[in-house]
Amino acid sequence: MSNTENKSLGKIVNDLTRPLKNHKGFIFWIIFLALVIINGLVAYYGQLKIGLGTTALSDYVSWGLYISSFIFFVATALVGMLISSVLGLLGIKWITPIARIAEMVAIGFVMLAGIVIILDMGRPERLLNVFVHARIQSPIFWDATVVTFYVIISLLLFLLPLIPDIPFLKKTMTDQPKWKQLIYKMLSFGWVGSEEQYKIVKRSMRILAILIIPVALGIHTVTSWLFAMTPRIGWDSTIFGPYYVSGAFVAGSAAVVILMYVIRNTYKIKDYITEMHFDKMAKLLVLVMLVYVYFNINEYIVPAYKMKSGDDAHIFALFAGHFALMFWLVQIGGLLLPTVLFLFKPFRKPLPAMLISIAVVIGAFFKRYIITVPTLVHSNFPADNVPASYTEYWPTFSEWSITFMAIALALLIVTILAKLFPIMPIWEVAHDNGISNHEMNLFIENKQEDNEEVEIP
Amino acid sequence: MKNIITSAIFTLLLVSSFGVKAQWEISEEVKNKKAPNEISQELALKGKKLYNQACVSCHGTPTQADGLLPTATDLGSDKYFDRTEGEAYFQITEGMAAMPGFADKFSDEERWNIVHFIRSYNPESTVDISSIKTINxxxxxxxxxxxxxxxxxxxxxxxxxxxxxxxxxxxxxxxxxxxxxxxxxxxxxxxxxxxxxxxxxxxxxxxxxxxxxxxxxxxxxxxxxxxxxAWGTHTEYVDILSQRTMWGVGSKAPWWIIGIYFGIVIGVTLTILYVVFQLFLLKKVRNK
The missing domain is CATH 2.60.40 (Immunoglobulin-like)
Structure with missing residues (x-):
C-alpha cells in the first residue's frame, strides 16, 4: 500500500461517504446513460411493434447479438463469486476495498442477463409459456432457476456486509433527501454493533460465500449447456462448461479493473484502492486468462487437428474465412496480448491496467459473438437452394441500440448502488486499520450525540 | 417505345425458335439401335405396367387416342410406326420439348420394355398382347x-x-x-x-x-x-411416448432429474431462507 499508516475512523467514514454526497459531473454520466437507454427504448418499441423483423436474425442465425450479450452478462456477473467468495474464503485481505465493486457488477449484470433473454423474444407477452410448458430436462429451465438464485444470493451478499455500515450512513447522511434516509433506516435491521450481531453477519456471509460457488458454477455451466447439449458443430464440446466459466472470470475481472479505475478517480479514494490493488488484479487476470487460453487451445486445436467434415468449414471460417478478422482480434487483442502485457510491471499500473482491461472486456463481448454466430451460419442439416440472406448475419442498428440499452441499464444499476452505499465496507476497512468494534460503536454514539446537540437548539 | 416493340418482337422470335428447335434430330446410329432382348409377351406386359405409370396420362391408351395432352402422339397410330425401335428408345430416354426424358426414372431394360409394349401394337408385330384373355x-x-x-x-x-x-x-x-x-x-x-x-x-x-x-x-x-x-415371432409393442425419458415432454421427465432438481432447489432455498431469518434475528440480539 502506498499509504501504510493507519487511518483514523473519522477519516475513513469521511472519505467513503463524501462521494455519496458530492455529485459533481455525475449528472453528465446519468444523461449519457439516459440517452443510450432512450435510444434503446425507441428501438425496442419498433421491435415490439414489428417483431424480430427489425433484427438481422433469420431462419438460420436465430441467436445473434442478444444471446451473445446474454452470455457476456452472465459471464461478467460471475466475478462476484470469484472475488468476494473464492478469494474471500481463502482469507485474502486485499480484496476488502474491491469486493463490493465486484458484487455490484454481479447484481447489475446478472439482472440484465435475465432481461436480455426477454429482449430476444419476438412475443415477450408469451413469456409465461416458457414456464407453463417447462421441460425439466431442458438446460433452459435450469438456467432460469439458477439465474434467479444467483440474483437473490448476490443481493444478500451485497446487503449483509452493508448492514454494519448503515449506522455510519445514518449519522453522516442527515443532510440528504428523506427517501435516502428511509432506505438506510429500512436496511439497518436494528444494527447496534454488538458482538452477537457481528457473529451472525459474519456467519451468514460465510454460508452464502460457500453457497454461491456451486450456484455460480451452475449458472455458467448450464448457460454453456444451452449450446453444448446440441450436436451442432462448434458447440458439440465436452469442455464447454469449464471453457465458459474460465472465460467468465476473464470478463468479470477486467470489468472490475475498469470500474476500480473509474471509481478511484471520481471518488478520489486513491489511498483505499491503491496501485497494489491494480497490480494484484492484473496478476489475477493473468492467471484466469492463462486458464482461458488453455481452454481455447483445447477448444480449437482438437477439432482443427482432426478436421472432421463439417468441423472443417467451421474452423476455416474462424481461422481464415468470414470470421477470421474478428476471431484473431478477439483471441490476440483480447486475450493473448493482454496476458503477455500484464506479465510486465509497468502495465499493471492503474491507467495501463484499465486500458488493457477495456480491450479484454471488448474482446470478451465479441468472443461470445464468435461462439454463437458462426455455428448458426451453417445449416444444421444438408440443404439446397438456401437463400444467401440466411447465411449472412450482421446485427442491425436496432439490435445494437437495444444491446447498448441493456449494457447502460446494467451500468445504471451499478451507478445507483455505488451512489447510495459506500463503495467499500467501512467496518471492514476500519478493521484493516486496526480499529475495533468497540471504537466504532463509540464513534457512532458520539456522532449521534453531536447530532442531537445540533438539533436541540 | 420503339425499343420496347423491337425487344418484344425479338423475344417472340426467340421463344418461337425454341419450338422450332423441338424437332427430333436423330442420327442413323440411334435409328438402327436394336433392343437387347427380342420382343416377347412377358416383356411387353412388363412394359405395359410402366407405360400405365408414366406415359398413359398424356399419350392415352394406344389406338384409343384418349391422351390428355393433344400434342402427345397416340402411340398406337399408323403414323407412329414409321419410327424404328431405336428412335422410340431414344425418345423415351432423352425426352423432347414438353415430354421429359426417363433416363433417370427407368432403367435401360425398363425403357426397352416400354418400347416393346408400344411396338406390340404395330400390325407387323409378332406379339399381340391386346388379344390376351386373362385366364381365371x-x-x-x-x-x-x-x-x-x-x-x-x-x-x-x-x-x-x-x-x-x-x-x-x-x-x-x-x-x-x-x-x-x-x-x-x-x-x-x-x-x-x-x-x-x-x-x-x-x-x-x-x-x-x-x-x-x-x-x-x-x-x-x-x-x-x-x-x-400365428407363425411370426411375438413382438411386444412398447409405447415409448408413455415412458419417462430425457427427450419426452415435461410431464414425462425421468424421476431422477426431478429428484435432483427439486433437491437442489429446496436445499438452496432453505439455505437462503435461513440467512434471511438471521437478518431478522439481528434486532433480537442487539443487546447481547
Whole structure:
C-alpha cells in the first residue's frame, strides 16, 4: 500500500461517504446513460411493434447479438463469486476495498442477463409459456432457476456486509433527501454493533460465500449447456462448461479493473484502492486468462487437428474465412496480448491496467459473438437452394441500440448502488486499520450525540 | 417505345425458335439401335405396367387416342410406326420439348420394355398382347402348422397349363408387403411348396398375414390368397411416448432429474431462507 499508516475512523467514514454526497459531473454520466437507454427504448418499441423483423436474425442465425450479450452478462456477473467468495474464503485481505465493486457488477449484470433473454423474444407477452410448458430436462429451465438464485444470493451478499455500515450512513447522511434516509433506516435491521450481531453477519456471509460457488458454477455451466447439449458443430464440446466459466472470470475481472479505475478517480479514494490493488488484479487476470487460453487451445486445436467434415468449414471460417478478422482480434487483442502485457510491471499500473482491461472486456463481448454466430451460419442439416440472406448475419442498428440499452441499464444499476452505499465496507476497512468494534460503536454514539446537540437548539 | 416493340418482337422470335428447335434430330446410329432382348409377351406386359405409370396420362391408351395432352402422339397410330425401335428408345430416354426424358426414372431394360409394349401394337408385330384373355386361375393354399410350410396349388377353369407359373409369397407389413422368397415356379401339378422363415416378427400373439399371388397378374389374373396365421415371432409393442425419458415432454421427465432438481432447489432455498431469518434475528440480539 502506498499509504501504510493507519487511518483514523473519522477519516475513513469521511472519505467513503463524501462521494455519496458530492455529485459533481455525475449528472453528465446519468444523461449519457439516459440517452443510450432512450435510444434503446425507441428501438425496442419498433421491435415490439414489428417483431424480430427489425433484427438481422433469420431462419438460420436465430441467436445473434442478444444471446451473445446474454452470455457476456452472465459471464461478467460471475466475478462476484470469484472475488468476494473464492478469494474471500481463502482469507485474502486485499480484496476488502474491491469486493463490493465486484458484487455490484454481479447484481447489475446478472439482472440484465435475465432481461436480455426477454429482449430476444419476438412475443415477450408469451413469456409465461416458457414456464407453463417447462421441460425439466431442458438446460433452459435450469438456467432460469439458477439465474434467479444467483440474483437473490448476490443481493444478500451485497446487503449483509452493508448492514454494519448503515449506522455510519445514518449519522453522516442527515443532510440528504428523506427517501435516502428511509432506505438506510429500512436496511439497518436494528444494527447496534454488538458482538452477537457481528457473529451472525459474519456467519451468514460465510454460508452464502460457500453457497454461491456451486450456484455460480451452475449458472455458467448450464448457460454453456444451452449450446453444448446440441450436436451442432462448434458447440458439440465436452469442455464447454469449464471453457465458459474460465472465460467468465476473464470478463468479470477486467470489468472490475475498469470500474476500480473509474471509481478511484471520481471518488478520489486513491489511498483505499491503491496501485497494489491494480497490480494484484492484473496478476489475477493473468492467471484466469492463462486458464482461458488453455481452454481455447483445447477448444480449437482438437477439432482443427482432426478436421472432421463439417468441423472443417467451421474452423476455416474462424481461422481464415468470414470470421477470421474478428476471431484473431478477439483471441490476440483480447486475450493473448493482454496476458503477455500484464506479465510486465509497468502495465499493471492503474491507467495501463484499465486500458488493457477495456480491450479484454471488448474482446470478451465479441468472443461470445464468435461462439454463437458462426455455428448458426451453417445449416444444421444438408440443404439446397438456401437463400444467401440466411447465411449472412450482421446485427442491425436496432439490435445494437437495444444491446447498448441493456449494457447502460446494467451500468445504471451499478451507478445507483455505488451512489447510495459506500463503495467499500467501512467496518471492514476500519478493521484493516486496526480499529475495533468497540471504537466504532463509540464513534457512532458520539456522532449521534453531536447530532442531537445540533438539533436541540 | 420503339425499343420496347423491337425487344418484344425479338423475344417472340426467340421463344418461337425454341419450338422450332423441338424437332427430333436423330442420327442413323440411334435409328438402327436394336433392343437387347427380342420382343416377347412377358416383356411387353412388363412394359405395359410402366407405360400405365408414366406415359398413359398424356399419350392415352394406344389406338384409343384418349391422351390428355393433344400434342402427345397416340402411340398406337399408323403414323407412329414409321419410327424404328431405336428412335422410340431414344425418345423415351432423352425426352423432347414438353415430354421429359426417363433416363433417370427407368432403367435401360425398363425403357426397352416400354418400347416393346408400344411396338406390340404395330400390325407387323409378332406379339399381340391386346388379344390376351386373362385366364381365371384359382389359388388353393394349405398352411401346415407342423413344419410351417406353405403349399400353393393353382387350378384353372379351362384346359390351360398350370405348370411353370411364377408365384409370389409375402407377409403383410406396415408399409407394403415383404417377400419371403424369390418368385417360385409351379410344378406340373401346379403346386409349389415354400418353407416359412422362423424369424419374421408378428404381433403380440405372433399373428401375421400371409399373401400368395401370381407374379404376373396381367397373364394370370388377380386371384390371391390371404390369411392370418400365428407363425411370426411375438413382438411386444412398447409405447415409448408413455415412458419417462430425457427427450419426452415435461410431464414425462425421468424421476431422477426431478429428484435432483427439486433437491437442489429446496436445499438452496432453505439455505437462503435461513440467512434471511438471521437478518431478522439481528434486532433480537442487539443487546447481547
Amino acid at each position: 386361375y384359382k389359388i388353393d393354399v394349405k398352411l401346415n402348422d407342423s413344419d410351417k410350410s406353405i403349399v400353393a396349388t393353382i387350378s384353372a377353369d379351362s384346359s390351360v397349363t398350370v405348370s411353370g407359373v411364377k408365384m409370389e409369397f409375402f407377409v403383410k407389413r406396415y408399409f407394403g408387403n415383404l417377400p419371403i422368397t424369390a418368385p417360385v415356379v409351379t410344378n406340373e401339378e401346379g403346386t409349389v411348396t415354400v418353407a416359412f422363415p422362423n424369424d419374421i416378427p408378428g404381433d403380440a400373439h405372433g399373428d401375421l398375414e400371409i399373401i400368395v399371388k401370381f407374379e404376373n397378374s396381367d397373364l394370370h389374373g388377380t386371384a390371391e390368397f390371404r390369411k392370418n396365421v
